[in-house]
Amino acid sequence: MKAxxxxxxKAAGVSKMTVSRVLRGGTGFSDDTRDRVVKxxxxxxxxxxxxxAAFGSYQASTLVGMCVPRLTSGLFAHVLDGxxxxxxxxxxxxxxxANNHSxxxxxxxxxQIASWRPAGLILSGRNHTPATVDLLRQVAAPVVxxxxxxxxxxxxxxxxxxxxCGAEMGQFLLRRGRRRAGYVGALAxxxxxxxxxxxxxxxVLAQAGHPLVDxxxxxxxxxxxxxxxxxxxxxARGSDPDVVYFHNDEMAVGGLAYAQAKAxxxxxxxxxxxxxxxEAASILPKRLTTTVVPTTAIGKAAAEALVARLKGEPGQExxxxxxxxxxxxTG
Amino acid sequence: MKAxxxxxxKAAGVSKMTVSRVLRGGTGFSDDTRDRVVKxxxxxxxxxxxxxAAFGSYQASTLVGMCVPRLTSGLFAHVLDGxxxxxxxxxxxxxxxANNHSxxxxxxxxxQIASWRPAGLILSGRNHTPATVDLLRQVAAPVVxxxxxxxxxxxxxxxxxxxxCGAEMGQFLLRRGRRRAGYVGALAxxxxxxxxxxxxxxxVLAQAGHPLVDxxxxxxxxxxxxxxxxxxxxxARGSDPDVVYFHNDEMAVGGLAYAQAKAxxxxxxxxxxxxxxxEAASILPKRLTTTVVPTTAIGKAAAEALVARLKGEPGQExxxxxxxxxxxxTG
DNA sequence: CTAAGCTACGTTACCGGTAAACCTGACGCA
DNA sequence: TGCGTCAGGTTTACCGGTAACGTAGCTTAG
Numbered sequence: 001m002k003a004x005x006x007x008x009x010k011a012a013g014v015s016k017m018t019v020s021r022v023l024r025g026g027t028g029f030s031d032d033t034r035d036r037v038v039k040x041x042x043x044x045x046x047x048x049x050x051x052x053a054a055f056g057s058y059q060a061s062t063l064v065g066m067c068v069p070r071l072t073s074g075l076f077a078h079v080l081d082g083x084x085x086x087x088x089x090x091x092x093x094x095x096x097x098a099n100n101h102s103x104x105x106x107x108x109x110x111x112q113i114a115s116w117r118p119a120g121l122i123l124s125g126r127n128h129t130p131a132t133v134d135l136l137r138q139v140a141a142p143v144v145x146x147x148x149x150x151x152x153x154x155x156x157x158x159x160x161x162x163x164x165c166g167a168e169m170g171q172f173l174l175r176r177g178r179r180r181a182g183y184v185g186a187l188a189x190x191x192x193x194x195x196x197x198x199x200x201x202x203x204v205l206a207q208a209g210h211p212l213v214d215x216x217x218x219x220x221x222x223x224x225x226x227x228x229x230x231x232x233x234x235x236a237r238g239s240d241p242d243v244v245y246f247h248n249d250e251m252a253v254g255g256l257a258y259a260q261a262k263a264x265x266x267x268x269x270x271x272x273x274x275x276x277x278x279e280a281a282s283i284l285p286k287r288l289t290t291t292v293v294p295t296t297a298i299g300k301a302a303a304e305a306l307v308a309r310l311k312g313e314p315g316q317e318x319x320x321x322x323x324x325x326x327x328x329x330t331g
Numbered sequence: 332m333k334a335x336x337x338x339x340x341k342a343a344g345v346s347k348m349t350v351s352r353v354l355r356g357g358t359g360f361s362d363d364t365r366d367r368v369v370k371x372x373x374x375x376x377x378x379x380x381x382x383x384a385a386f387g388s389y390q391a392s393t394l395v396g397m398c399v400p401r402l403t404s405g406l407f408a409h410v411l412d413g414x415x416x417x418x419x420x421x422x423x424x425x426x427x428x429a430n431n432h433s434x435x436x437x438x439x440x441x442x443q444i445a446s447w448r449p450a451g452l453i454l455s456g457r458n459h460t461p462a463t464v465d466l467l468r469q470v471a472a473p474v475v476x477x478x479x480x481x482x483x484x485x486x487x488x489x490x491x492x493x494x495x496c497g498a499e500m501g502q503f504l505l506r507r508g509r510r511r512a513g514y515v516g517a518l519a520x521x522x523x524x525x526x527x528x529x530x531x532x533x534x535v536l537a538q539a540g541h542p543l544v545d546x547x548x549x550x551x552x553x554x555x556x557x558x559x560x561x562x563x564x565x566x567a568r569g570s571d572p573d574v575v576y577f578h579n580d581e582m583a584v585g586g587l588a589y590a591q592a593k594a595x596x597x598x599x600x601x602x603x604x605x606x607x608x609x610e611a612a613s614i615l616p617k618r619l620t621t622t623v624v625p626t627t628a629i630g631k632a633a634a635e636a637l638v639a640r641l642k643g644e645p646g647q648e649x650x651x652x653x654x655x656x657x658x659x660x661t662g
Numbered sequence: 663c664t665a666a667g668c669t670a671c672g673t674t675a676c677c678g679g680t681a682a683a684c685c686t687g688a689c690g691c692a
Numbered sequence: 693t694g695c696g697t698c699a700g701g702t703t704t705a706c707c708g709g710t711a712a713c714g715t716a717g718c719t720t721a722g
Contacts, residue, residue, distance in 0.1 A: 002469070004678060015702050020680065028700060047469060050446040051392075052678035055382040056707055060680070063447075071412040074405065081402040084429060093443060095426050098415060112424060115381040116394075138333070138378060224613055253614045260616065280611030282555055283584045285591065335708055346672050351710065359670055383708035387677050391710070666721085673714070678707105685702070691695090 003044035012040040023048070058117060064306065065113040066122040067097045067106055069191075075276055075295050076124070079146065082299020083122060090307050092119070099124070101191055107132040114139045120306040126150040126157070127192055142309040144302045148193050149320060156309065158302045158319040162193045165291050166200030166245075168325050169273055172289075173243050174208050176331060178271055181205055182241030183215040184230035184251060186222035194222070194247045197275060201245055214239035222247045227254025243271030243331065249278035249290055256284065256330065272330045289331025292324045334375035343371040354379070389448060395637065396444040397453040398428045398437055400522075406607055406626050407455070410477065413630020414453060421638050423450070430455070432522055438463045445470045451637040457481040457488070458523055473640040475633045479524050480651060487640065489633045489650040493524045496622050497531030497576075499656050500604055503620075504574050505539050507662060509602055512536055513572030514546040515561035515582060517553035525553070525578045528606060532576055545570035553578045558585025574602030574662065580609035580621055587615065587661065603661045620662025623655045 005023075009016040014037065018029055022037040023046075029037075054061035064087055068076040084094050095113060099106035107129045113121065114135050120142040126149075128136075136143055136154055143155040150157045173181060183201065185194050202212050216234040220226045227246055231254070234244065246252035252274030259266050266272055266286070274281070277292030301319050309315035336354075340347045345364060352359055353368040354377075360368075385392035395418055399407040415425050426444060430437035438460045444452065445466050451473045457480075459467075467474055467485060474486040481488045504512060514532065516525050533543050547565040551557045558577055562585070565575065577583035583605030590597050597603055597617070605612070608623030632650050640646035 006678080016678090017680080017703080018701065020678095021701095024680095030700065033700080045465075045469065047442070047466070048446040049386075049448065049678055051382060051386040051448050052707095053680070055380075055386045055677090055709090056679045057681070058707085061382075071415055072405075072408050074403075074408075077403050077405075077408050081429070084402055084427070088428065088440075088443075091443075093426055093447065094428070095424055096415070097419065097425070098412070109419075111378070112419075112422075115379045116424065117380065117382050134376075135378070138376070224610075250611075253611075257614060257616075278611070279555075280581075280584075280609070280614070283588060283611070283614070285588075337708080347708085348673080348710080349671060351708095352671090355710095361670065364670080380708055383677095384710070386679090386707090387709045388711070389677085664722095666719100668719075669717090671715085674712090676711090677709090681704105681706090683702105683704080686700090688697105688699090690697085692693105 003041075003046045004049065007044060008037060008041050008046060011044065012037045054117065061117055061119040062092045063095060063116055063118045064092050064120045064122065064303075065095045065097070065116070065118045067099050067109050067113075068124050069099060069101045071096070071098050074278060074280075075293060078295035079299040079302075082296035083303045084299075086300045086303035087307070090303075092307070101187065103127055103129045103132065107135070110135050117141075119310055120144070122146060122302050122306065125193065126153070128154075142306050142315070144306050146298055146302045148196070149318070151318065153318060156305050156315060156317055156319075158298055158305060158321065160293070160321055160323050161200075162196035163200035165275060165323055166197035166202075167204045168200075168323075169197075169245055169275070169291060170201045170204030170208075172325055172327070173245070173271065173273060173331060174205070174210065176243075176271070178243040178331075179210045180213045180240065180242045181210070182213055182234050182239060182244045183217075183246075184227060184234055184244055184255060185215070185217040185247035186220050186226040186230065186251065187218075187247075191222070191247075197247075198245075213241050223250050224254040224257070227251030228258045229254075231255040231258045241270070243267075243273065245273045246275065248276045249274035249281050249288060250276075252288055252290065252330075253278070253281060253284065256288070266330050273328075277326070286329040287326070289328035290326055292326050294321050294323070297321055334372075334377045335380065338375060339368060339372050339377055342375065343368045385448065392448060392450040393423045394426060394447055394449045395423050395451045395453065395634075396426045396428070396440075396447070396449045398430050398440050398444075399455050400430060400432045402427070402429050405609060405611075406624060409626035410630040410633075413627035414634045415630075417631045417634035418638070421634075423634075423638070432518065434458055434460045434463065438466070441466050448472075450641055451475070453477060453633050453637065456524065457484070459485075473637050473646070475637050477629055477633045479527070480649070482649065484649060487636050487646060487648055487650075489629055489636060489652065491624070491652055491654050492531075493527035494531035494534075496606060496654055497528035497533075498535045499531075499654075500528075500576055500606070500622060501532045501535030501539075503656055503658070504576070504602065504604065504662060505536070505541065507602070509574040509662075510541045511544045511571065511573045512541070513544055513565050513570060513575045514548075514577075515558060515565055515575055515586060516546070516548040516578035517551050517557040517561065517582065518549075518578075522553070522578075528578075544572050554581050555585040555588070558582030559589045560585075562586040562589045572601070574598075574604065576604045577606065579607045580605035580612050580619060581607075583619055583621065583661075584609070584612060584615065587619070597661050604659075608657070617660040618657070620659035621657055623657050625652050625654070628652055
């Protein structure tokens with residue numbers, strides 16, 4: 001890089017500090033000086049050095065870190081997009097990472113990102129290792145926990161209740177006359193949030209006197225094939241469900257494919273419900289019964305809460321974003 | 332942050348420089364000294380300051396910037412994932428951005444990222460504004476252009492030829508006996524690469540004496556609905572194609588849905604071909620005829636080319652990753 | 663026996679910003 | 693006339709690392 005503040009200062013006949021103030025849009029200089037400085041900066045092709053700025057003064061960092069479970073998740077891609085749009089518009093940069101649903105990997109990521117002294121952090125989920133919490137305290141930057149709602153966040157939280165999602169779907173399926181519900185999930189050990197949906201679902205069913213008849217949780221990625229084979233396994237056991245709630249839409253679509261392959265009529269013989277609102281599910285001939293999650297809105301809200309805090313405004317501690325149960329034609 | 336190198340140095344009874352050398356795994360200290368320093372660093376909960384390191388010495392940056400067209404693209408999510416896995420394993424951090432298929436937005440992003448003095452950059456596509464190229468020269472960091480192959484990259488390139496993808500699909504459809512091919516695309520102005528596929532497709536058809544009978548390019552996002560309505564528009568014009576090549580899989584699936592709605596038999600009455608290898612297309616009853624792009628491999632190759640260059644190894648200038656035409660049952 | 667070389671450090675000088683304190687002349691005002 | 697105030701600056705002192713170079717003490721080749 002050729003030019004720095006010093007070079008501009010010399011060429012404009014002022015001090016480095018004045019250049020700094022002008023370029024950051026501060027006060028304490030005449031219009032004449034500003035014009036001169038700006039012109040020289042442009043002429044020299046000045047590229048600011050955020051490294052130096054952030055290093056010299058911790059207030060000056062515009063770096064935000066965000067960690068998601070998987071970068072290939074369609075849902076989180078939209079959250080990421082919401083965050084990125086909001087942040088880049090406000091002049092912040094986004095450093096990302098993936099934790100593969102592991103709090104240990106999250107800790108490793110936080111350790112890395114902490115060494116960049118970020119202005120703020122966005123984490124997915126509310127489960128963290130003690131060491132992570134400790135690191136976050138040391139970083140002393142605003143933290144937003146997204147996706148799963150916490151009533152007692154480390155700092156701030158934006159999300160919804162997975163338990164309520166499951167409960168709401170349970171109520172809906174009961175209203176539609178379903179009495180023998182089953183569940184097919186995946187990756188139970190790692191994905192705490194899917195577990196929470198199952199809990200809510202089960203609780204409502206039990207309370208209504210029609211408890212879950214069977215569940216199949218595969219130790220596998222929650223995708224199309226897990227849904228396909230999960231439903232196959234469930235039905236093979238003879239528990240004879242009249243509706244199956246899936247971990248997510250991708251698995252539900254896999255279940256639908258299995259039903260079609262075996263000439264099981266949906267929704268007459270078997271109801272199928274998913275979760276998440278996968279875009280691609282729109283390609284199905286029948287609209288999937290599911291819960292739509294406002295992914296982009298979550299990202300936007302998280303970014304805005306973070307920036308509000310950075311600007312010294314109080315900032316919402318807990319933001320609840322509403323999910324929406326979409327009835328569809330499969331449930 | 333409480334502890335810095337100085338604190339560790341004092342507590343261990345050595346100089347700051349020795350601590351720096353120990354923690355970076357260098358040489359020039361005894362085993363005894365190393366053990367003492369490492370122990371003290373751990374006890375004090377030392378968190379390194381990459382900001383200071385990168386600022387003090389430009390060789391020390393482990394920051395890589397990556398710009399994709401859209402963060403919500405399933406294909407690029409996998410590229411991103413491939414890059415992130417490869418980089419984080421090697422101790423690098425990833426800063427991301429989206430350019431919305433606009434070279435101007437890309438320029439704005441490069442300008443932002445340049446101020447962080449990144450160790451390397453990954454850009455999508457080979458079209459850049461002159462100012463972008465200028466900035467890249469100033470940053471003087473390795474640059475990898477991915478996705479669309481360039482024979483004359485700014486620095487390095489990893490990708491495949493969109494023109495060849497289109498040409499290969501053209502040849503395939505001709506072999507299957509198609510003689511009246513149409514094309515449905517979207518966002519022609521912004522998406523140069525889709526355009527390249529169309530060119531390759533057209534060239535092969537024309538050469539075989541069965542030129543493209545009609546094309547419909549919507550000024551819209553290339554998604555399910557664009558495919559649906561695009562095919563409707565095309566067919567309404569009466570050009571009577573026996574196969575339609577779509578901009579990508581999502582649009583092809585939309586086209587399939589239209590065909591199904593209008594009781595057009597696929598592939599008997601009309602062939603349908605897509606591009607990109609969308610995961611979700613696996614939920615279709617018939618496998619889509621398409622070209623699968625090795626997204627994760629592209630990301631991995633790009634990251635590895637970058638790191639090789641950073642380590643002083645020569646690094647592949649141009650890496651061609653092979654795409655794979657998947658016949659399917661719709662073409 | 664001595665010069666050269668090696669090991670294991672220590673010293674110094676930056677990198678390019680920003681905060682905070684300080685300066686200075688012009689002006690208003692009692 | 694003297695003093696406070698304000699605009700419009702300048703000066704100084706860091707931030708926490710790393711590169712380059714210096715050096716004491718020991719080893720070893722010639």
